Amino acid sequence: MSEKISSSSSRGNEAQINQSLLTSTATKSWNGYLRPDGRKGVRNLVLIVYTVECAQHVAHAIANGEEDTHVIGFPGCYDNAYAIRLMLALARHPNVGAVLSVGLGCEYTQPEKIAEAVRDSGRTAEWFFIQQSGGTRTSVAKGKEIVARLREQIRRDTPVVPMSLADLTVGCECGGSDGTSGLAGNPAVGAFFDLLVDAGGCAVFEETVEMIGLRGHMLARAANAAAKDQLAAAYDKAEKYCRSVRQWSVSPGNFAGGLTTIEEKSLGAFAKSGARPIQGVIRVAEQPPKPGLWILDSVPDEHFMQFGYTNPNDTEGLMDLISAGSQIVLFVTGRGSVIGSPVSPLIKITGNSSTFHAMHEDMDFDAGRVLAGELTLAEAGRDLAALVTRVAAGELSKPEQLGHREYFVMYKHQETPSLAAGCRA
C-alpha cells in the first residue's frame, strides 16, 4: 500500500512513500535524481554560473521566470582558488543536472573551463561570453534558449531512483540566535542528526568559530585519534583567528536576545551536533569521505593577503554546507530570518514559538514546542526528520515557496587540495 504525497514542486513524478514503512523515517523512501557520480539529488536544477560581476545581471535575467533554474557566480574579475572550488562544487552538486556558464569576456575565470569541469562530472554544460553574443537582450534571449533545452534534457534523461535518509547529506548552521537556540532549536537538530547518522546518512555542521571555549568537549566527541587531531587543529586555528581579528562570533542581536559570552553561544551552537561521534573535519567544497557526523571548517587559512572573513553572514555558511554536498540545509534562528538558498532547499527552524508565529510565512519548523512541554526533544527530532523527508520528496520549503535564493561568496584562502587547477584561460 502506498500513499502519494502531493507536491507543489515541478517534479514530474510524485514521490511515493511506502505506508508500511511510515513508522520508520529511517527506512522511508522517496524518488530522487541519480547523477553520474552515483550521488542522488532531491531537485533537478539547471544552474547558471556567472564568472564576473559584469555578467551577473544577464545571468539573473536569464533565470528570471524560468522554472528550476538557479544562479550562482563570483563577482571578482581577478579569480580566487577558494571561490572557484566552491562554484565547481555547487555546479557538480547532486541537485544540479545541467549548467550554463556566462561570462562577460575579459575576466580571469573562464566560463568554458567551468563548463568543461562540469562535463567531466558527466553532466551537460554550455557556456558563452556576452561580448561575443551581442548585448544584454541578445545574451538573455540566447541564455533562455539554452536553459529551456538543458531543462528539457535533464527532465527527460535523468534516472529517477529511490532515495532514503542513507542517501542524504544534511547541513546545519545557526544564525540570529537567541536564548532559545541553544535550548530547543539546535538540540532539535541534534536529535534529528542522531537519527540521520544512525540511518547511514551524512550530517554536517559548521561554525568552528562558534565552538570557542569548547575544546575539551569537542575533542571528547572525536570518533578516533585522527579525528581528534583534526578537531584540535581546527579549534586552535579558529581561536587564533578570532584573537587576531578581535572578532568573536557574537553579534549585537545575540546579546539583545540574552546571550552574554561566546562560550555560552558556542554551547548552544554545538547542541546541533547531537550525540554521535564526530568523524573529522572537512573544508569548504570538500565532501565528507564517509557517512556520519562531520564538522565543516570555513575559517580562512593564513595567506599573505590576509583576506577572507570566517563567518561574514548566514548565507556564506549555507553555501559552505551546500558545497559539501548537502542536498538539504537547515538553518536554526531564534530571532527569525527570511533567507533562502540556491541549489539546495533550506528549512528554517526556530526554538522560539513567538518568532515562529510572528514569521510563520518564512519559518518551517517550531522547535519551541519543546520548551512549552508540547513534545519531547526526541519527538521534535522525529518531526524534523519527517519534514526533511517531505522536502526531499518534493514538498517546497518556505524559502523555496517564497523564491528566496540568497547567494554569497567572497575572496578567501583555504589550503584545500585543488579540485581543478583553477578555471583560467
Added chain:
Amino acid sequence: MPRAFQIQAEDNVATLMDDAAAGPVEIIGASKSTVNAPEKIARGHKIALRDISANEAVIKFGVRIGHATQAVPRGAWVHLHNLTSDLDERSGTLDLHSGAPTDTSSAYV
C-alpha cells in the same frame, strides 16, 4: 508566574522563557524552585539561581560560560554588566542593552 529554564543541575543560571517583571520567577527544568527577581528580566536572558561571587565561574549547560565581574546576588539579571567571557576581551565593554561595541568610536574595527 514567569518561568525560567535550568538546563543542568549544576547550572547557577537559568534562561527566562517569559518576560519577567520584578518579583517571583518559577524555575523549571533540572530543578524546581521559585527565585525572586529584584528587577525585570527579558525572555531569553539569564537569572542567577544562587549568589555568585566576583570572579566565580558562571555555569550553564553544565559548562563554564565565563566569570562574574562582580558579586551577583540570587535572582539578579546576569548579562554583560556582571558576566564576561574568559576569551573575548571585548565582551565586557559592550553596551548592556544593545550589545554594541563601546570600546571604539568606529563601528568598523
